[in-house]
């Protein structure tokens with residue numbers, strides 16, 4: 033698969049890269065950021081492979097927000113983790129309404145495969161992340177596909193939880209910041225799922241972490257951080273709904289409520305180290 037280099041910068045002894053490629057699932061060019069820790073060069077020479085984490089960002093983000101704001105590289109370098117951060121939606125599809133709101137269309141792919149026209153021709157972020165990006169990264173970087181984790185923020189926290197619960201053998205570790213845990217029950221989810229999937233609520237269940245955890249809890253311990261001063265907490269995020277369903281289903285998890293923290297990347301930067309260590313420990317060996 034072709035991968036065009038947009039930029040490359042030395043960072044904590046490794047390399048922060050940004051790349052572009054043509055995506056089938058998203059019907060056009062997609063960008064992604066990949067951090068290679070310093071261990072990657074030696075690993076490539078020795079034919080060894082490193083664990084990889086996929087980060088999924090939230091509404092309005094591109095591959096850039098996490099890369100420049102979370103400060104994940106220092107600890108990823110220490111732990112020898114490759115970190116991949118894709119864009120959050122297809123771009124430039126010329127679909128009416130695509131760029132009208134921050135919570136639908138561009139920047140708001142919701143990590144699902146749309147079934148409604150015209151969105152279904154491009155808005156296939158679930159297949160993009162779990163198949164196309166997966167294959168591309170495995171082909172182009174020294175990643176150990178048996179040691180993969182997934183994490184994300186807000187809409188990307190929803191993506192991380194649902195993708196882990198649907199593919200626990202591939203994405204073996206999971207964590208989330210301020211995730212949308214029950215999209216079927218909150219306004220962001222109603223708008224996105226209604227628009228991409230239609231009004232048949234049965235079709236929504238496969239992309240709702242609170243529904244999924246009831247039916248198929250995983251064995252991994254899911255780490256969730258949530259700021260208590262997050263403006264979206266009570267209307268859109270509602271982590272208690274997931275916690276209750278997870279408890280009943282026997283899903284191991286740790287939900288940490290962090291006093292004073294809001295929804296921003298300042299919150300993510302404050303706790304990203306814990307998340308990276310959580311994944312590294314789960315993917316060890």
Ligand SMILES: N[C@@H](CCC(=O)N[C@@H](CS)C(=O)NCC(=O)O)C(=O)O
Nearest residue numbers: 090091092093097134186187296297
């Ligand atoms: N634009 C929206 C909020 C969007 C928002 O908070 N996006 C979060 C993810 S849900 C984000 O990460 N924004 C980009 C950033 O902070 O760099 C609003 O003003 O209500």
